[in-house]
Amino acid sequence: MTPTLSRRCPAPAPRSIVMSPVPVHTLHPGDVVCAERGEQLETLLGSCVAVILTDPRRTVGAMCHIVHAHDPSDRARSSQAHGPVALEAMERLLSVRGIQSGLCEAYVFGGGNMFPDLYRATHVGAANADWVLRALAGRGVRVLREDLGGRFYRQVRWTVGDDPPQVRCVPV
Numbered sequence: 001m002t003p004t005l006s007r008r009c010p011a012p013a014p015r016s017i018v019m020s021p022v023p024v025h026t027l028h029p030g031d032v033v034c035a036e037r038g039e040q041l042e043t044l045l046g047s048c049v050a051v052i053l054t055d056p057r058r059t060v061g062a063m064c065h066i067v068h069a070h071d072p073s074d075r076a077r078s079s080q081a082h083g084p085v086a087l088e089a090m091e092r093l094l095s096v097r098g099i100q101s102g103l104c105e106a107y108v109f110g111g112g113n114m115f116p117d118l119y120r121a122t123h124v125g126a127a128n129a130d131w132v133l134r135a136l137a138g139r140g141v142r143v144l145r146e147d148l149g150g151r152f153y154r155q156v157r158w159t160v161g162d163d164p165p166q167v168r169c170v171p172v
Contacts, residue, residue: 022038022039022040022159023035023039023040024039024040024042025039025040025041025042025063026042026043027041027042027043027050027063027064027065028043028065029048029065029067029081030065030067030079030080030081030086031043031064031065031080032062032063032064032065032080032086032089032090032093033062033063033064033093034060034061034062034090034093034094034096034097035060035061035062035063035160036059036060036160037058037059037060037160037161038159038160038161039061039159039160040157040158040159040160041061041063041156041157041158041159041160042155042156042157042158043063043065043155043156044153044154044155044156045065045109045110045111045112045153045154045155045156046110046112046114046125046153047110047111047112047113047114047123047124047125047128048065048066048067048110048111048125048128049065049066049069049083049108049109049110049111049125049128049129049132049148050063050064050065050066050108050109050110050156051063051064051066051086051087051090051106051107051108051132051136052106052107052108052158052165053090053094053101053104053105053106053141054104054105054106054107054160055094055099055103055104055105056103056104056105058160058161058162059160060094060097060099060160061158061160062090062093062094063090063158064080064086064087064089064090065081065086066081066082066083066086066128066132067081067082067128068081068082068083068128069082069083069127069128069130069131069132070082070083070131071084072084072085083128083131083132083135084135087101087135087139101139101141102139102140102141104141105141105142105143105144106136106141106142106143106144107143107144107145107146107158107164107165108129108132108133108136108143108145108146108147108148109146109147109148109154109156109165109167110125110128110129110147110148110154110156111125111126111128111129111132111148111149112125112149112150112151112152112153112154112172113125113126113149113150113151113172114153114172116151116172125148125149126149129146129148129149133146144164145164145165147167147169150169151171151172152169152170152171152172153169153170153171153172154167154168154169154170155167155168155170
């Protein structure tokens with residue numbers, strides 16, 4: 001006799017849901033967020049670049065997820081997916097909290113080459129990374145750590161505070 005397979009999926013095992021007491025802000029392309037000490041910022045990057053600005057005491061942190069390094073067209077003038085608009089938005093969020101962006105320190109991640117078989121030299125990720133580093137230098141912002149380029153996706157997670165961001169690289 002051949003056993004018959006049930007067409008019903010087994011019921012999931014009961015489990016309790018544990019809510020994190022710490023707010024977690026997950027950024028998607030074009031997002032800009034400002035968080036307080038103890039709150040978590042996270043994003044997933046390919047050719048995009050994430051910038052984290054924080055005051056030297058690590059009481060506040062702002063993160064943006066930049067898709068395009070260049071200035072937006074007139075149609076997309078307010079799109080935070082563009083580097084210039086995203087950095088201006090971060091500066092406004094920090095300013096509201098009494099923090100001057102030029103006194104902040106930065107972490108910069110991303111800018112990977114997502115199509116290494118097509119683009120061996122110049123690619124959009126490299127252009128994004130170069131623009132961000134120049135823009136931060138022009139604002140007088142010191143970069144504490146950068147992890148840019150390569151053939152990786154990057155998962156970035158940072159809890160605003162003294163510890164540095166955590167970055168996990170996943171090969172393309």
